Amino acid sequence: MEERDEPILSIRGLRKSFGVKEVLKGVDLEIYKGQIIGYIGPNGAGKSTTVKIILGLEEGYAGQVQLFGKDISTQSAAYKKRIGYVPEMADLYDNLTAEEYLTFIGELYGLEAEAAGEKAGKLVELFGLTEVYHSRIASYSKGMKQKILIISSLLHNPDIFFFDEPINGLDANSVMVFKELLAQLAAQGKTIFYSSHIMDVVEKISNRIILLHNGLIVADGSFEELKNTNSEGTLEEIFNQLTGFNEHKETAQKIVSAVQEV
Numbered sequence: 001m002e003e004r005d006e007p008i009l010s011i012r013g014l015r016k017s018f019g020v021k022e023v024l025k026g027v028d029l030e031i032y033k034g035q036i037i038g039y040i041g042p043n044g045a046g047k048s049t050t051v052k053i054i055l056g057l058e059e060g061y062a063g064q065v066q067l068f069g070k071d072i073s074t075q076s077a078a079y080k081k082r083i084g085y086v087p088e089m090a091d092l093y094d095n096l097t098a099e100e101y102l103t104f105i106g107e108l109y110g111l112e113a114e115a116a117g118e119k120a121g122k123l124v125e126l127f128g129l130t131e132v133y134h135s136r137i138a139s140y141s142k143g144m145k146q147k148i149l150i151i152s153s154l155l156h157n158p159d160i161f162f163f164d165e166p167i168n169g170l171d172a173n174s175v176m177v178f179k180e181l182l183a184q185l186a187a188q189g190k191t192i193f194y195s196s197h198i199m200d201v202v203e204k205i206s207n208r209i210i211l212l213h214n215g216l217i218v219a220d221g222s223f224e225e226l227k228n229t230n231s232e233g234t235l236e237e238i239f240n241q242l243t244g245f246n247e248h249k250e251t252a253q254k255i256v257s258a259v260q261e262v
């Protein structure tokens, strides 16, 4: 068993407002090495905002965020080299080839150009992209671009990963590889923070699920634990229950009526 005394990520009383709108209203979290956290919540709940604060991309918050045992507001930016990040939407440098882009990213993370190129080449092959390695990213399909983002997050062998809808656009076989990759990375002691709306995937891959709703954590536990404390069966149903939503049929009917009007 891993030593679990020291959390790798610790968040206390995190609050964040945009104008008069308070998005995070006091989030408390302790995350340990080797955990796969499914971070879920309705649209606009504040999931990306939480991740951006941890990554140092969003300032002006109240509360404390410690990563790798130190407050992120006082430690040097070097801590970012221990983070792998797949954002939900990314501007890839479309005019570059994957080789150019990945070598560049590897260098940003402190790898030597040659080592970065070699590692990128190996990962590109394992992700089945060798044929297009020297083509411009602009010519890639959606799933191929997503694989490049995933490779970018892995290149520098980080200790913690933040994935935001990482399997967007991946085909079924690639999803299987990715899910297995998460399990094996976690078994190596890597920590994974996985934000997604695909409930059946979150249910299967996470060993801890955290539900953010109206700026607060309203559920935190393994899927089994959530099932025991809530009457419903699947994670989708637990999500509906905890966010107080049961109007999908009525809402769909109203949309159909609105579409058919005039």
Ligand SMILES: Nc1ncnc2c1ncn2[C@@H]1O[C@H](COP(=O)(O)OP(=O)(O)OP(=O)(O)O)[C@@H](O)[C@H]1O
Pocket (backbone or CB within 6 Å): 018, 023, 041, 042, 043, 044, 045, 046, 047, 048, 049, 050
């Ligand atoms: N830069 C910003 N300026 C103003 N409001 C913002 C900004 N960033 C986020 N917000 C607001 O904060 C709230 C939370 O946004 P956030 O992107 O964190 O939600 P989310 O849980 O990731 O949602 P989704 O599931 O839709 O991706 C939303 O109401 C959003 O409009």
